[in-house]
Amino acid sequence: MASSAHPAHTLAVWYQKHQRRLPWRQTRDPYAIWVSETMLQQTRVDTVRLYYPAFLQRFPTVQHLAAASETEVLKAWEGLGYYRRARHLHAAARQVVACHHGCIPADPVQFRALPGVGPYTAGAVMSIAFDLPVPAVDGNVLRVTARWLGLAETAASPRLRRQAEALAAAWLREVRPSLLTQALMELGATVCTPRQPRCSECPLRPGCQAAAAGRAEAFPLPVAPRVRPHVWVGALWIETPLGVVVQRRPERGLLARLWQLPNIEGEPDEVPDARRRFDLLQTLWQQVWGAGCVPQPADWDCCAADRHEFTHRTWTVEVYRCSRQESLACLDPDKYEVYPRDCLTELTWPRVYQRLLAQLLRL
Ligand code: SF4
Incomplete structure (x- = not known):
């Protein structure tokens, strides 16, 4: 197969043309990307758009964040919810200053050792900021994978996660990691959406199993709604x-x-x-x-x-x-x-x- 026909290439070309202009996409600063990825966990893009510029203005570098008090950090985070993320980010910033001379480690193992850094955040920051081929699998990537492969699994299934990591790892070998990671996320957020995916506009349409079966929305399988007291x-x-x-x-x-x-x-x-x-x-x-x-x-x-x-x-x-x-x-x-x-x-x-x-x- 010619390299230009590889789905990862097609996806990257689509992303360069159709990506949304988001503030955190205008930088390669690993600290700023880390802040954005932390905020984006469990918070909508539109909400993060409101808080991200002010947070970075208040704490423009990892040193500024490390030097701040927890009260200042939580106040700047107020409105984003899930305050554990802010506490971890703050503790991790202090660790970066204390143990890494204030430089975000460009090493997935060292970066993952920081408080609150899970596999998704590590993959996102390593690939987007440093172009390292580390998969970043979030809900969007799980959904795209389930549909692309036609996998009858729920989003919580370990098998689907393994398949998504393998797919991302394979595609990361084809395209610059910063492009591929963001393109997969963007496709899931804007085209391969949970409801009414726009398959006719999708760059992955030619090889997609779920679309070929006309059952895009059926993947991943639904999970029983959580009982919330x-x-x-x-x-x-x-x-x-x-x-x-x-x-x-x-x-x-x-x-x-x-x-x-x-x-x-x-x-x-x-x-x-x-x-x-x-x-x-x-x-x-x-x-x-x-x-x-x-x-x-x-x-x-x-x-x-x-x-x-x-x-x-x-x-x-x-x-x-x-x-x-x-x-x-x-x-x-x-x-x-x-x-x-x-x-x-x-x-x-x-x-x-x-x-x-x-x-x-x-x-
Ligand atoms: S073709 Fe449809 S189901 Fe397949 S990846 Fe694209 S949007 Fe998702």
């Missing part, structure tokens, strides 16, 4: 002359170390009725203020509400004000802080609390 969360908006009562989330786990309002959760999938909600709020009130006179149902007023879907659960957060006033002297300083109302947005909040704050600060 719904959790009711009752939070307190307590304004005092000195500010609003806030607390930090625990050191580990979901949204670790971000700020929130004092809150209490119902049982998974429980839909608490009015009586149960007030019982939970009274329990929370006692946790915040200790023993004392607890408010009655008539004292509570729901002043803001929002819903947030995580990958593994859904929260409905309702924020309540209480007309009762207590003495700040009862607050446990290890658990709660009072923060000036005008400065609340300086803290780093989970997205659902950002939206709630927008409502609450209008009160």
Whole structure:
């Protein structure tokens, strides 16, 4: 077969003509590419487009990122969600400065040893920034592979992943790695989409098994939808002359170390009725203020509400004000802080609390 007819070549030619102009494609700086690939995991391109330039302006080099405090990094990341990525990126930047003289290692083994760097990120940065033939297999590449080979596997199947890595490795030998990696991702994102793939416009159409069978959308096989428990969360908006009562989330786990309002959760999938909600709020009130006179149902007023879907659960957060006033002297300083109302947005909040704050600060 003539080299020009190899599907990898056809794909690369298509990419050079049809690629979207994205800010992270205007650079070969491995740090900037690493930041973009980290942001793009589990976050849509349109959202990353909004945050990426500001993040790089704030931390233009790996040295700037390493020198920043975690609070500064999380604040710059606010709105992108999945804050573990930011913490890992920050820790990895510090390691690059401490152990690699501030240079991103152009070696997949060394790069993968950094915190938070998995096989996909390593493949993307090594191939796009350094033109090394390291496969980068994300959901887009899995889908294109399943369809190209007509593989009846789910996207979670280890066999499909192995096939995708083998396909990418073979095609990386044909075309400059930076081109091939981005072309495969772009094809999956814009043409070989999960629904209604545009096979008639696809450069891989001539050799594609799924398209030949007229069953492109059937691959990869669907997975059973994840059961996502719904959790009711009752939070307190307590304004005092000195500010609003806030607390930090625990050191580990979901949204670790971000700020929130004092809150209490119902049982998974429980839909608490009015009586149960007030019982939970009274329990929370006692946790915040200790023993004392607890408010009655008539004292509570729901002043803001929002819903947030995580990958593994859904929260409905309702924020309540209480007309009762207590003495700040009862607050446990290890658990709660009072923060000036005008400065609340300086803290780093989970997205659902950002939206709630927008409502609450209008009160
Ligand atoms: S021909 Fe269709 S199914 Fe095959 S890779 Fe292209 S868009 Fe995907």
